[in-house]
Amino acid sequence: MAAAAVARGGLRVGPCHRLARAAGARGGLPWPGLGGGRAAAGWSHPAPGGEAQYCAELVRKRDYEGFLCSLLLPAESRTSAFALRAFNVELAQIKDSITQKTIGLMRMQFWREAVEDIYCDNPPHQPVATELWRAVKRHNLTKMWFMKIIDEREKNLDDRAYRNIQELETYAENTQSALLYLTLETLGVRDIHADHAASHIGKAQGIVTCLRATPYHSARQKVFLPMDICMLHGVSQEDFIRGKQEKNVRDVIYDIASQAHIHLEHVALDDYLYNMRKVDFNIFHPSLQKKSTLLPLHLYIRSWKKTY
DSSP, X not given: OHHHHHHTTSOOOOOOTTHHHHHHHOTTOOOGGGSSHHHHHTOOOOOTTOHHHHHHHHHHHHOHHHHHHHHTSOHHHHHHHHHHHHHHHHHHTHHHHOSSHHHHHHHHHHHHHHHHHHTTTOOOSOHHHHHHHHHHHHHTOXXXXXXXXXXXXXXXXXXXXOSSHHHHHXXXXXXXXXXXXXXXXXXXXXOHHHHHHHHHHHHHHHHHHHHHTHHHHHTTTOOOSOHHHHHHTTOOHHHHHTTOOOHHHXXXXXXXXXXXXXXXXXXXXXHHHHHHHXXXXXXXXXXXXXXXXXXXXXXXXXXXXXXX
């Protein structure tokens, strides 16, 4: 983490060799980062100055908890935080919106080039990219974290389970933790201790997200839970696909949830872990699929008490 902190000392501007080509290649093409083109994502170009509202609305629809947390940030950082989370949403939904890996790789490449162009002061005319460019200019955000998120999301396009819990944690570190490092930068926080906390929170969030998505993926004949833990308890992917709720299946969830709990105890993620314990780690229990109507209140109270 110390090396990461040093690397963030200034704006890391990438090569600008694509400026001329990019300027002539963008006219009227559907943006590949929007998961199936404009029609599939319901995208239309916002009015001038409407990019911030577009990002906030995208996050509200696709990352509701992130939306609520961003609302609690200071006004001078809130718009940038929405841009960061909108960028994360764009990348996250690529995997579920494609039928061929090649298409996913093309969309990842679009965002990789978009970040390069953002740091060359030539963002593509796409609302999230435009707002991201403003955030980079406003807060001198570190380019390295954007690239880590893209690279890790790209590697994750393969439909395969994590080989072990460490592989899942690495994915979480390079996506969720990296997003938190950027969010800290929008708040003017560049501190190794804050980075250390963000690393643990991001890893826990990545693990919890993997657990929460298990019923959704299982219904689509896919299982991404760490194979080493499944094998330890003699559980197959087919057991999850069939929605089995035997003790060995719940033991798998318990072990993975315990790893998340190691990283943090008293943040919003702890609510989901607590609710999971109440249903004896039955990941398919209906109560775990419901959105908490009291979450906005709980987050506000924690923000007011400064307890996370």
